[in-house]
Amino acid sequence: KKNLNLLKAFNGTAYFKSDDLEIKFGEINLDQNTFITTAKDNVKILDLKKNILIESNLIIFEKKKGVLRSSVLSKLKDEMNNKISSENFNFNLNDGILKLQNVKLEDFNDNFFEIDAAYLNTETNELVGKDISINLNNKSFNEDNEPRLKGKSISYANGLTEITKGVFTTCKKRDKCPPWQLSAEKIQHDSRKKTISYKNAILRVYDLPVMYFPKFFHPDPTVKRQSGFLIPELSSSNNLGNYLSVPYFKVISENKDLTFTPRFYDKEKI
Numbered sequence: 571k572k573n574l575n576l577l578k579a580f581n582g583t584a585y586f587k588s589d590d591l592e593i594k595f596g597e598i599n600l601d602q603n604t605f606i607t608t609a610k611d612n613v614k615i616l617d618l619k620k621n622i623l624i625e626s627n628l629i630i631f632e633k634k635k636g637v638l639r640s641s642v643l644s645k646l647k648d649e650m651n652n653k654i655s656s657e658n659f660n661f662n663l664n665d666g667i668l669k670l671q672n673v674k675l676e677d678f679n680d681n682f683f684e685i686d687a688a689y690l691n692t693e694t695n696e697l698v699g700k701d702i703s704i705n706l707n708n709k710s711f712n713e714d715n716e717p718r719l720k721g722k723s724i725s726y727a728n729g730l731t732e733i734t735k736g737v738f739t740t741c742k743k744r745d746k747c748p749p750w751q752l753s754a755e756k757i758q759h760d761s762r763k764k765t766i767s768y769k770n771a772i773l774r775v776y777d778l779p780v781m782y783f784p785k786f787f788h789p790d791p792t793v794k795r796q797s798g799f800l801i802p803e804l805s806s807s808n809n810l811g812n813y814l815s816v817p818y819f820k821v822i823s824e825n826k827d828l829t830f831t832p833r834f835y836d837k838e839k840i
Contacts, residue, residue, distance in 0.1 A: 575602040584609075589636065589663060590619040593629075605633040620666065620692050621649040636663040648692070651678045666693040673699070679761070679792070680707040685724065697726040702733060707792060708740075715740045715801075719757060731759040738766065740801055747777040750802050752786070764790045775804055775814060780834070797821045800829070812836045 571577075577600040584593040584600075584607070596611025608630050609615075615624040615638065626644035631637070638661040646654040646668075657672040668690040675683040681704060688699030702724040706717040717740040721733035736757035741748035754768035767787035773780050789796040800817040817831040 576600070577602070586631075586633070589633070590617060591631070591663075592616045592618060593631070607631040607633065617663070622692060623647045624661075637661065638663065650695070652676070654690075661692075666691055668692055681705070683724075688724075694727070697724065699724045704733075706790070714742050716742050718743075719759070721757065729761040731761070733757045733759075738768075747774075749804060750775050754786075759790060761790070764793045764796070766790050773802065773816075775802070780814060781816075795821060795827075810835065 579598050581596060582598070584595065584598055585591070586593070592615070593609055594614040595609040596613070597609070599608045601607070610628055613626050613629050615629060624638070624644060624646050626640050626642060628642045629638060629640045629644070632639070639659065641658050643655065643657055644659055646656070646659070653676045654670065655674045656670040658670070660669040670688045670690065671686070673683070673685040673688050675685065677683070684703040685699040686701035688697060690697050700723045702721050704719040706719065708715055708717050719733060719736055719738050721736035723734045725732050734756055737751050737753045738757060739748045739751035741750060751774050752768060753772050753774060755770040756768070758767045760767070765787050767785070768783065769785060771783040771786045773783070788798045797820050798818070800819050803815045804812070805815060806812040813833045813835045815831050815833050817829050819827065819829050821827050
């Protein structure tokens with residue numbers, strides 16, 4: 571439509587060379603007055619510069635602002651094979667900032683994140699978000715364990731994840747509170763050192779506070795053998811009554827180790 575400067579096309583591919591974008595579409599509308607492009611139906615956008623693939627049924631490209639956005643469920647995949655789905659996103663091509671809402675993210679280590687709102691810098695891979703839930707990779711656990719983290723906010727940069735007002739447990743998910751959990755003012759996961767550390771941590775057993783640690787750390791779920799505390803266990807016997815075991819595993823050498831397991835009883839026992 572030359573009089574309106576509008577172009578409509580079907581089942582094709584559009585190339586925006588100056589923006590390093592390739593857009594495959596079922597239907598596309600290009601408004602050359604406003605420089606706004608609307609793509610619909612099985613849309614696939616490849617950011618050739620950042621190697622990011624976006625899939626959706628509706629994406630709007632504002633060329634003047636250098637912004638890609640969508641208000642419907644969309645999926646994104648980066649060159650590190652991180653997979654993101656979001657119900658609403660805004661991607662600024664100029665500064666590489668990706669704004670997301672109701673986010674589900676699966677990283678290349680098979681950790682699964684759910685975040686209410688997040689900002690992702692696609693240039694540096696730094697992430698900031700709020701209301702976070704992480705289901706960690708449980709390859710080192712049996713099927714009865716589901717290691718996970720929850721918190722009020724999250725920040726990620728250079729392999730270091732920091733969560734505020736966090737809670738960690740490996741217990742299987744259930745309707746009631748987990749048998750044990752660690753809550754802390756701050757939780758840090760260092761993927762390089764493969765450790766999870768805590769500041770002002772409280773160990774709770776069936777939601778009752780049992781121990782306080784100003785500082786505390788343990789290996790992350792991917793570690794098969796490293797010194798540190800093992801999973802606490804709540805047990806009972808007719809002779810000894812109820813007790814909590816808090817084992818500590820010490821690696822001495824490649825083929826030697828020891829486990830020290832103190833028990834805390836609910837009655838006056840050693």
